[in-house]
Amino acid sequence: MQAYHESFARVYNLRWGGWAKSIAPHLEKFFSAFSGISEQPTLLDLCCGTGQLALHFLQRGFRVTGIDLSAAMLRYARENCNEFLESGLAQFIHADATAFTLEEPVRFAISTYDALNHLADLEALKKCLQCVHQALMDEGVFIFDLNTRLGLRRWATLRIEEDPKLTLMQSGLWDEAGGKAWVRIWGFLRSEDGRYDRFEETVFNTAFHLADVSRVLRETGWHRWHFSRLDDLTTPLEDPEQEARVFVVAYKD
Ligand SMILES: C[S@@+](CC[C@H](N)C(=O)[O-])C[C@H]1O[C@@H](n2cnc3c(N)ncnc32)[C@H](O)[C@@H]1O
Incomplete structure (x- = not known):
């Protein structure tokens, strides 16, 4: 369990929330290439932290569900996305990334800034990948980043x-x-x-070995996936273990 505490959540919001904002255009560009998202696209932001990434997508017409285990981080997320709460375009749920369900399936899911490196072991990662797989529509895509060894x-x-x-x-x-x-x-x-x-x-x-990540993706029913860099999410890396951070792009179907 690694829910961030109150005093740190305040610092995170000020000091680290901007990173998610800086990567958002790359994710948005990737999502925009998919056909059939002219209607309001839906996004799960897993381990959403203080909500800066959620805000980016809300401002571009996405309906966003954020999940985090830290009540303190969620308070900042709600504050940052306040203007979208009342209409129901944004909702933030206090839940564990390894044990959650959504009422409605979503088209896209993301989990950024090493959030899934916070899981204790491969078993936890597997449970998380199972939950995301269930939460996505059949044509859904999940992008998450990982710090490598x-x-x-x-x-x-x-x-x-x-x-x-x-x-x-x-x-x-x-x-x-x-x-x-x-x-x-x-x-x-x-x-x-x-x-x-x-x-x-x-x-x-x-530090998950990326071969193990591939194995648990396979075991949890993902159809295909690749490891990539943020600035080129469509191109698989030949030797992802040589990177400091990789973005995993996983397709449900
Ligand atoms: C490094 S922060 C990333 C926050 C956000 N995704 C971003 O890009 O700024 C990691 C977040 O994961 C949350 N977290 C850690 N373990 C979790 C778990 N098992 N389930 C849900 N959230 C978790 C923490 O509370 C924290 O908000």
């Missing part, structure tokens, strides 16, 4: 950042035998009244 080895560093608003420290560990990277993130964030609030979060990423 190569990428996670780089977590073993100490970083300190400081600006007038935020002091941020990150210390990472990489466990080669266990295939897990850990990072402790802590620091101080200035409030509007000038005081500094302390935050702290420790998260892990599981």
